[in-house]
Amino acid sequence: MLPRLTTGFRPRNRVIVDCAYCPTARRCWDEAPLPGTDLLVQPELRLERGAILTLPSGPPRIVFMVISGCLALSETEVGGTRHTAGFRLPGELVGPESWARADRPYEVRAATASVVCHLTLPRIGRGRGNSAFLERLLVKSAAQIDRAMRPWPGLPAIERVAAFVEDFVERAQVRGSSIGSVRLPMTRADIGSYLGLSEETVVRALARLKRGRRLEVHGRMVGLVQCSRPCAQLPMR
Amino acid sequence: MLPRLTTGFRPRNRVIVDCAYCPTARRCWDEAPLPGTDLLVQPELRLERGAILTLPSGPPRIVFMVISGCLALSETEVGGTRHTAGFRLPGELVGPESWARADRPYEVRAATASVVCHLTLPRIGRGRGNSAFLERLLVKSAAQIDRAMRPWPGLPAIERVAAFVEDFVERAQVRGSSIGSVRLPMTRADIGSYLGLSEETVVRALARLKRGRRLEVHGRMVGLVQCSRPCAQLPMR
DNA sequence: CGTAGTATTGACTATCTTCAATGCCAGTGG
DNA sequence: CCACTGGCATTGAAGATAGTCAATACTACG
Numbered sequence: 098m099l100p101r102l103t104t105g106f107r108p109r110n111r112v113i114v115d116c117a118y119c120p121t122a123r124r125c126w127d128e129a130p131l132p133g134t135d136l137l138v139q140p141e142l143r144l145e146r147g148a149i150l151t152l153p154s155g156p157p158r159i160v161f162m163v164i165s166g167c168l169a170l171s172e173t174e175v176g177g178t179r180h181t182a183g184f185r186l187p188g189e190l191v192g193p194e195s196w197a198r199a200d201r202p203y204e205v206r207a208a209t210a211s212v213v214c215h216l217t218l219p220r221i222g223r224g225r226g227n228s229a230f231l232e233r234l235l236v237k238s239a240a241q242i243d244r245a246m247r248p249w250p251g252l253p254a255i256e257r258v259a260a261f262v263e264d265f266v267e268r269a270q271v272r273g274s275s276i277g278s279v280r281l282p283m284t285r286a287d288i289g290s291y292l293g294l295s296e297e298t299v300v301r302a303l304a305r306l307k308r309g310r311r312l313e314v315h316g317r318m319v320g321l322v323q324c325s326r327p328c329a330q331l332p333m334r
Numbered sequence: 335m336l337p338r339l340t341t342g343f344r345p346r347n348r349v350i351v352d353c354a355y356c357p358t359a360r361r362c363w364d365e366a367p368l369p370g371t372d373l374l375v376q377p378e379l380r381l382e383r384g385a386i387l388t389l390p391s392g393p394p395r396i397v398f399m400v401i402s403g404c405l406a407l408s409e410t411e412v413g414g415t416r417h418t419a420g421f422r423l424p425g426e427l428v429g430p431e432s433w434a435r436a437d438r439p440y441e442v443r444a445a446t447a448s449v450v451c452h453l454t455l456p457r458i459g460r461g462r463g464n465s466a467f468l469e470r471l472l473v474k475s476a477a478q479i480d481r482a483m484r485p486w487p488g489l490p491a492i493e494r495v496a497a498f499v500e501d502f503v504e505r506a507q508v509r510g511s512s513i514g515s516v517r518l519p520m521t522r523a524d525i526g527s528y529l530g531l532s533e534e535t536v537v538r539a540l541a542r543l544k545r546g547r548r549l550e551v552h553g554r555m556v557g558l559v560q561c562s563r564p565c566a567q568l569p570m571r
Numbered sequence: 572c573g574t575a576g577t578a579t580t581g582a583c584t585a586t587c588t589t590c591a592a593t594g595c596c597a598g599t600g601g
Numbered sequence: 602c603c604a605c606t607g608g609c610a611t612t613g614a615a616g617a618t619a620g621t622c623a624a625t626a627c628t629a630c631g
Binding site for chain 1: 395407409411417419420430431432433434435465468469471472473475476477478479480481482483485486487488489494527529530531
């Protein structure tokens with residue numbers, strides 16, 4: 098299964114729609130469905146699993162909104178090794194994290210079949226009411242900063258994996274609804290690459306969390322257990 | 335030396351100035367010194383070492399620009415342990431990372447005597463030309479996302495410390511000038527808390543980097559060595 | 572000069588990585 | 602239908618890395 102390469106991004110069909118008329122806009126812009134003036138996007142780019150978006154660094158400043166699926170951001174270290182830098186779920190932005198990188202931009206790969214919208218940034222200093230759009234982007238970016246500051250490196254492996262799964266389930270669930278289980282779209286190796294653990298350690302941590310009844314794990318399906326807080330020490334096997 | 339607690343933030347003197355008339359605006363807003371319309375700040379809050387800014391989460395959305403010194407962001411884990419979530423240097427923003435946190439906002443502590451400016455966010459949808467301000471904030475926030483996504487957890491301890499120091503020196507130096515050495519304003523324990531390493535491991539890593547001539551280390555003064563790239567394996571002692 | 576905070580060093584131990592082998596599962600083609 | 606294949610997941614054993622505990626040295630500052 099060769100990944101279909103979408104090298105770079107070049108807007109193709111110039112259809113522009115207003116988010117105010119999109120039924121899923123609540124997911125993207127939380128709060129209200131939008132008055133309906135300045136949130137303009139090129140809608141619904143479909144990415145099959147493995148498709149790659151190579152975002153340019155610096156201007157023009159590209160932003161995508163994830164509509165469905167999951168994107169994995171990765172970067173190539175100086176030694177040539179791959180590092181998974183993060184995941185993006187519906188309602189989250191991709192693009193700003195690459196703006197400041199002079200070289201080696203992030204590679205964005207669809208971890209599962211996904212749909213994204215390409216946001217058209219307003220021309221600065223020209224338009225009138227586009228500050229509402231910019232403010233929403235700013236709030237979204239602020240949430241990304243917080244998310245990227247997660248204290249993974251300081252936690253022991255099992256806590257890192259538990260926190261990752263809990264975080265992922267929370268982000269994957271539609272606001273409000275708390276469905277039991279969620280399918281992880283990425284491999285154990287991806288999780289390990291993201292958390293700074295080896296694939297095997299992720300597997301063992303998941304097994305221990307399952308044995309300790311802190312998580313439900315069936316292959317890639319994971320679910321939270323309700324009263325999972327007090328469990329501290331888990332048996333090694 | 336008790337830290338002077340600045341609990342919460344409440345703008346006191348309502349002096350508002352335009353960044354266009356500030357000599358250090360280049361450091362804050364890179365690019366040009368600014369046309370001079372909409373970048374308004376409450377200037378020069380002085381924080382002595384150890385002073386604490388407790389930023390509220392959610393609206394009103396507080397943003398500070400660091401003018402000089404260094405701020406350390408930390409959060410309290412569920413177990414009560416402290417985790418250093420990041421450092422902010424001149425030209426960097428503090429505030430947005432707390433907007434999305436419902437509870438447990440970041441604690442911002444002056445790692446060394448510092449000066450910050452309080453940015454007054456424009457009233458959205460009202461003003462005209464304030465989109466330029468928002469766009470600059472957005473670009474700054476994008477850089478923060480990238481910075482927070484550093485691949486620390488995947489690197490071995492010595493590489494983590496080396497990368498941290500190199501990153502810090504780069505950020506601490508004024509753009510363009512490459513002065514030899516920089517004073518780290520934080521303790522080894524702070525660095526360890528940030529990188530997910532113990533204090534002792536940071537000390538040992540710095541000692542090895544010094545022996546291997548990858549860094550110059552004299553107490554808190556650190557400096558980069560020019561041709562430091564090819565060094566791969568360093569002697570253990 | 573004494574004190575408190577910080578930095579360093581050593582010895583021992585727990586955790587995590589690495590290497591290797593095996594199992595599982597879906598897709599493919601005979 | 603079934604063997605074959607490739608990607609992914611799992612398990613075990615051995616070794617390396619980093620954490621913990623404890624003692625000591627350094628440094629700034631009153």
